[in-house]
Structures are given as C-alpha cells and as structure tokens.
Amino acid sequence: xxxxxxxxxxxxxxxxxxxxxxxxxxxxxxxxxxxxxxxxxxxxxxxxxxxxxxxxxxxxxxxxxxxxxxxxxxxxxxxxxxxxxxxxxxxxxxxxxxxxxxxxxxxxxxxxxxxxxxxxxxxxxxxxxxxxxxxxxxxxxxxxxxxxxxxxxxxxxxxxxxxxxxxxxxxxxxxxxxxxxxxxxxxxxxxxxxxxxxxxxxxxxxxxxxxxxxxxxxxxxxxxxxxxxxxxxxxxxxxxxxxxxxxxxxxxxxxxxxxxxxxxxxxxxxxxxxxxxxxxxxxxxxxxxxxxxxxxxxxxxxxxxxxxxxxxxxxxxxxxxxxxxxxxxxxxxxxxxxxxxxxxxxxxxxxxxxxxxxxxxxxxxxxxxxxxxxxxxxxxxxxxxxxxxxxxxxxxxxxxxxxxxxxxxxxxxxxxxxxxxxxxxxxxxxx
Ligand code: CIZ
Numbered sequence: 001x002x003x004x005x006x007x008x009x010x011x012x013x014x015x016x017x018x019x020x021x022x023x024x025x026x027x028x029x030x031x032x033x034x035x036x037x038x039x040x041x042x043x044x045x046x047x048x049x050x051x052x053x054x055x056x057x058x059x060x061x062x063x064x065x066x067x068x069x070x071x072x073x074x075x076x077x078x079x080x081x082x083x084x085x086x087x088x089x090x091x092x093x094x095x096x097x098x099x100x101x102x103x104x105x106x107x108x109x110x111x112x113x114x115x116x117x118x119x120x121x122x123x124x125x126x127x128x129x130x131x132x133x134x135x136x137x138x139x140x141x142x143x144x145x146x147x148x149x150x151x152x153x154x155x156x157x158x159x160x161x162x163x164x165x166x167x168x169x170x171x172x173x174x175x176x177x178x179x180x181x182x183x184x185x186x187x188x189x190x191x192x193x194x195x196x197x198x199x200x201x202x203x204x205x206x207x208x209x210x211x212x213x214x215x216x217x218x219x220x221x222x223x224x225x226x227x228x229x230x231x232x233x234x235x236x237x238x239x240x241x242x243x244x245x246x247x248x249x250x251x252x253x254x255x256x257x258x259x260x261x262x263x264x265x266x267x268x269x270x271x272x273x274x275x276x277x278x279x280x281x282x283x284x285x286x287x288x289x290x291x292x293x294x295x296x297x298x299x300x301x302x303x304x305x306x307x308x309x310x311x312x313x314x315x316x317x318x319x320x321x322x323x324x325x326x327x328x329x330x331x332x333x334x335x336x337x338x339x340x341x342x343x344x345x346x347x348x349x350x351x352x353x354x355x356x357x358x359x360x361x362x363x364x365x366x367x368x369x370x371x372x373x374x375x376x377x378x379x380x381x382x383x384x385x386x387x388x389x390x391x392x393x394x395x396x397x398x399x400x401x402x403x404x405x406x407x408x409x410x411x412x413x414x415x416x417x418x419x420x421x422x423x424x425x426x427x428x429x430x431x
Contacts, residue, residue, distance in 0.1 A: 001360050001363055001364050003103065003104045003105065003360075004103055004104070004356055004357050004360055004378065004380055005103050005104075005105060005385075007378055026377055026378070027377065027378045027379065028296065028377050028378070028379035064158070064159040064160070064405075064406055065405060067390065067391065067394050068394070071390040071391070071393055071394045072390060074390065074393070076105065076389065079105075079389040079390055079392075079393045080105070080108075080389065082393045082396075082397065083109050083389060083392050083393045083396060084109065086393065086396035086397050086399070086400050087109060087396060089400050090131075090396065090399055090400060092126075092128055092129060093129060093130045093131065093399075094129055094130070094131045094132075094133060094396065094399060095111050095112070095122075095126040095129040095131075095132050095133070096109055096110050096111050096112075096133045096135060096392075097110060097111070097112050097114075097119045097122055097123065097132060097133070097134050097135060097136065097140075097144065098110025098112065098113045098114075098135040098136070099113075099114070099115070099116070099119060099135065099136035099137070099140065099384065100113065100114065100115055100334045100338075100355070100357070100358045100361075101136075101334075101355040101357050101358055101380070101381050101384045102135050102136065102357060102384055102387060103357055103380070103384075103385065103387070103388075103389075104357065104360075104361060105389045106135045106387055106388075106389055106392055107135075107357075107361070109135075109392065110135060111126075112125075114335070115221065115222070115223060115333055115334045115335050116136070116140050116143070116202045116203075116221050117202070117221040117223050117224060117333075117335075117425075117426075117430065118335065119134075119136065119140060119144070120140075120143050120144070120147055120202075120221075120422065120425075120426065121426065123143070123144035123147045123148050123154075124147050124148060127148075127149050127152070129152060130151070130152060130153065131152065131153050131154075131155055131399055131404065132144050132148055132152055132153070132154045132155065133155045133157065133392070133395055133396065133399075134154055134155065134156055134157075134408075135157060135387045135392065136156075136161070136384065136387075137156075137161045137162060137163045137166075137381075137383050137384055138156060138159075138161060138162045138163065138166070138408065139163055139166045139202065139203055139204060139205060139206070140202075141154050141155075141156040141408040142154075142205070142206040142408055142410050142418075143202065143206070143209070143418075143422060144408075145408050145409060145410050145415070146206060146209075146410055146415045146418050146419050146422060147419070147422060153404045153407050153409075154407065154408045154409075155395050155399075155404065155405070155406050155407055155408070156406055156408050157387050157391035157392045157394070157395045157406060158386045158387055158388070158391040158406070159406050160383070160386050161383050161384065161386040161387055162383050163203050163383055164291075164292055164383065165201075165203050165243055165244055165289050165290060165291045165292070165319075166203045166204050166205060166243060168243045168287070168288070168289035168290070169200075169204060169208060169242040169243035169267075169287050169289055170205075171205065171207040171208060171211065173267040174198075174208055174211060174242060174287075175211070176267070177240065177265055177267060177272060177287075178196075178198070178211075178215070178240070180270070180271055180272070181195070181196050181240065181279065181285070182195075182196075184271065184276045184279055184280070185279065185280065189237055193235065193236055193237060194216050194235060194236035194237070195236065195237050195238065196236060196237070196238055196239070196240050196285070197215075197216060197217050197218070197232040197233075197235055197236035197238070197239050197240070198211060198212045198215050198216075198217035198239075198240045198242075199212065199217055199218055199219075199220055199228060199229070199232055199239050199240070199241045199242075199248075200212050200217070200218075200219055200220075200241075200242055200243070200421070201219075201220055201221070201222075201225075201241075201242070201243060201244045201247055201248075202219055202220065202221045202425075203243065203244065203291075204219075204242065204243055206410045206414050206415065206418045207414055207418075208242070209417075209418035209421045209422060210413075210414045210415075210416075210417035210418040210421070211417075212418075212421035213416075213417035213418055213419065213420030213421040213422075214417050214420075216235065216236070217232075217421055218231060218232060218421050218424040218425055218428065219421045219422050219424070219425035220247075220425060220428070221333065221425070221430075222247055222317065222318055222319065222332075222333035222334070223332075223333035223334075223335050223336065223430035224425065224428045224429060224430040224431075225247055225248075225251040225318065226251055226254065226255060226431060227428040227429060227430065227431060228425065228428045229251055229252060229255060229284075230255075231424070231428050233283075238282050238283050238284065238285065239252075239283070239284045239285065240265070240285045240287070241284055241285065241286055241287060242265075242287030242289060243287045243289030244287070244289050244290060244291065244319055245264060245286040245287060245288060245289060245290060246290055246291070246294065246295075246318065246319050246320060246321055246322065246325075247318050247319050248262070248284055248286045248287075249262055249284075249286055249322050250318040250320075250322055250325045250331065251318060252283065252284040253322065257283045257284060260281075261281060261282050261283040261284070262282065262283065262284045262285070262286055263278050263279065263282050263285055263286070264285075264286050264287075264288055265285050265286065265287050265288060266288045267287075267288065272285065290319070291319040293354075293355055293379055293380075293381050294316075294317050294319035294320045294321075294353070294354070295319075295320075295321065296375050296377070296379055297316055297320045297321075297324045297353040297374050297375055298324060299323050299324055299327045301351075301353075301374045301375060301376075302314050302324065302327045302328060302351070302374065303327075305351035305372075305374060309349050309351065309370070311349060312349045312350065312351050313329050313330075313340075313344070313348060313349065313350050313351070314327075314328040314329045314330075314350075314351045314352075314353070314374065315328060315329065315330050315331065315332065315336075315337050315340055315350060315351075315352055315353070316328040316330075316331050316352070316353030316354070316374065317331065317332070317333070317334070317337070317353055317354040318331045318332065318333070320353050324353065328353065333430070334354060334355075334358055335430070337352060337354060337358070337362070338358075338362065341362050341366055341369065341371065342366075344369060346368035346369065347368065347369070348369045348370075349369065349370040349371075350362075350369060350370070350371045350372070351372060351373075351374045352371065352372070352373060352374060353373075353374040353375070355380060355381050355384070356373050356375075356378055356379060356380050357380055357381075357384075359371065359372070359373040360373070391406075
C-alpha cells in the first residue's frame with residue numbers, strides 16, 4: 001500500500017487517482033499538505049504542553065534550532081540512506097524508539113516499535129546507549145527521560161510534536177480541581193482510605209504524572225487502564241481520571257460502573273459543573289479531554305462497514321466515544337488490535353478505528369486479511385506526523401558530530417515524583 005505520507009501528498013496536490021491504492025476522498029485537514037518545515041518557525045520554538053498546532057507555546061520552553069536546508073531539500077531516498085548511515089556509525093550509542101502511530105518511513109529505522117507502555121519499558125532496556133531518539137510525541141519522550149539513566153539524553157526529533165489531548169489538562173487546572181474536591185470530600189474517609197485517587201493517562205505532561213505521584217495516584221495507558229482502575233479502587237473511594245474522558249468512561253463502564261456515577265469535570269465550572277452530592281456519589285470523575293483523531297469515528301461508519309462487508313470484525317480504540325465502542329465488536333489498545341489481527345483466521349475482514357498509519361501497516365503486514373480504516377478520510381495524528389524523516393536524519397547526524405539537539409529533560413523534582421506514579425504503572429500489567 002502507498003504510504004500515508006505519499007497518499008496525503010498526492011491528495012493535497014491533486015485529489016483522487018492514487019496509483020496502486022484505493023482512492024480516498026480526502027484528508028481531514030488541508031494543513032497536512034503543507035510542507036513539514038512550514039510550521040517549524042512558528043510552532044517549534046517550544047515543545048510540550050502547548051506545542052500542538054494552534055496552541056500557545058509556554059514561555060519556559062527551550063528553543064529548537066532551525067532545521068538546515070539540506071534536510072528540507074533532500075529526497076526521501078537520500079534521507080533514508082543518511083538515517084541508516086548515521087545509525088550504523090553510532091551503533092549501540094543510540095537507540096531509536098518508534099510509536100505505532102509513526103509514519104512508515106520513520107518506523108523502518110526504529111530499534112523498538114510499540115505503544116507507550118512498551119516504549120516506556122524499552123527506554124529502560126538499553127542503559128548502554130548514550131542517546132534515546134524518541135519518534136513519538138513529547139509526553140512519551142518526557143517519560144523516557146524520567147525512566148532512563150541520568151547519563152542518557154532523550155531526543156525528540158521535532159520539538160513541535162506535542163499532543164493536543166495532553167494539553168487539555170494543564171497543571172494549574174488539575175491543582176484547582178483537586179483543591180475543590182478536597183474541600184468538598186476531605187482527604188480521607190472514616191476508614192482512612194483516600195477519598196480520591198488521581199489517575200492520569202500516559203498522554204499527559206510530566207507535571208501531571210508528578211502530581212499523581214505526590215497524591216497517591218498512578219499513570220495508566222490504554223493497554224492497562226482496567227488494571228490501573230482496580231489498583232485505584234483498592235486504595236480509594238473514587239478516581240479523578242484525566243485527561244481522556246473516553247478512555248476513562250469506556251474502561252469504567254466495562255467494569256460495571258454506572259454512567260450516573262461518572263460525572264464530567266469541566267475545569268471552566270465551579271466543582272467541574274457538578275453538585276457536591278454528585279461528586280460524593282461519584283466513582284470516576286472524568287476530565288473534559290479527548291483525542292481529536294479517535295473522536296472522528298462514528299456509529300454510522302460502523303453501520304456502513306457492516307453493510308458493505310458482511311462478517312466484518314470491527315475493533316476500535318478505547319479513546320473513541322462510548323457509543324462507538326458499544327457498537328463495535330470489541331475495543332482495545334493498539335497492542336490489543338495488533339494481536340487480534342495476528343491471531344485471526346486467514347481471510348478475516350477488519351474495520352479498525354484507530355490512527356491510520358497503524359491500520360495501513362497492519363494491512364500491509366497481513367495480506368491474508370482484508371483490513372481497512374473505519375474512517376474513509378485520511379487523518380493521521382497530526383503531531384505524530386511532525387516527525388518527518390528529515391528531522392530524524394538531522395538529530396542523528398548531529399549526534400554523529402558529537403552534538404545533542406532537541407533534548408527533552410524533565411527537572412529533577414518533577415522527575416522524582418512522576419517516577420513514583422510511572423513505577424506503579426509499570427507494575428500494573430495489561431490484562
Ligand atoms: O498508549 C499508546 O501508545 C497509545 C497512544 C495508544 C495505544 O493504544 O497504544
């Protein structure tokens with residue numbers, strides 16, 4: 001199958017008529033067609049919370065040097081050769097981690113390919129490497145920095161690769177929510193249990209992971225969210241779950257928690273928009289955040305897939321809205337989806353509701369099945385997509401020259417507290 005990047009280029013240059021591929025009607029944003037260097041001067045002056053397209057860059061963000069012209073002008077073949085050559089020169093001094101949602105041109109150079117849980121573990125697995133190049137988004141690189149050794153540098157090839165969902169829960173708003181909750185509920189119940197356990201999704205800043213570490217909380221990923229919620233309910237009465245409302249709701253619902261006991265916390269409203277009684281009755285308080293890619297999947301798309309492909313198996317990611325998860329045959333993390341495809345009888349048909357780079361890769365790797373994305377519009381995660389091979393070539397060649405650029409370094413206090421919550425996450429194995 002033609003790569004997602006090539007399809008986007010063709011579609012944004014001249015709609016339809018893709019050679020060798022099923023024509024797709026459109027992309028979800030014309031901005032995807034702009035050159036990968038175009039947003040660098042405006043956005044990549046900073047990184048992290050705020051680095052997603054259109055968000056303000058915090059004043060404290062380090063600056064990214066301007067990527068030299070030679071990388072911008074190099075052909076795909078030249079970049080590919082240069083990345084491979086730099087990696088060969090660096091040998092064990094570097095390890096490249098690639099998230100499942102990265103484009104194929106980057107994934108092919110990854111030493112480890114995985115989800116955020118697997119890559120968090122991988123970050124620890126090569127202590128001899130001086131540099132960990134993280135082809136993913138900012139919160140993942142922060143996590144790698146926290147979990148890796150002090151002698152190792154973690155590099156995010158393009159500092160503009162943030163996560164808009166992570167940006168939806170900022171530290172001040174969560175601190176404010178916590179204060180209000182403690183005022184209403186107190187810190188502990190009569191039996192000494194915590195009234196609220198904070199649970200943050202991996203897709204959050206290091207500051208929020210540190211918040212969880214300080215307040216008896218934990219980090220979860222989509223692969224271990226159920227185990228993490230069980231862990232939390234062993235220790236507290238209720239959970240404050242941020243930033244992704246959908247993962248929180250879908251996971252809690254599957255555990256039998258009624259929707260009435262899952263109020264939404266909207267940081268713009270006093271008590272998040274609930275009454276004190278509703279909060280007292282709550283089991284899971286859901287932050288008002290979401291993933292803009294997974295939010296695109298709809299029940300109508302599932303109905304259409306079933307009408308056009310009788311017998312299709314529909315698997316969606318738990319970041320999708322609840323009606324979509326309910327209408328699908330099953331839901332699960334990227335690793336769950338990958339394993340389900342691997343284990344299926346040859347000749348199976350899958351409609352998958354998650355990021356398109358992963359779906360297309362699964363289709364390529366499994367010609368024995370028919371696999372397609374539930375959303376007919378090509379919509380990659382726009383911030384993952386910012387890791388263009390040019391950026392990877394650039395940071396690797398800088399390493400060869402003895403220079404570390406685009407380093408992600410979490411301050412020691414934040415890292416210490418965040419590591420507490422991350423260690424709990426690593427111990428909560430996916431089911
Ligand atoms: O946890 C991750 O890496 C993400 C973003 C999704 C998943 O299900 O793996």
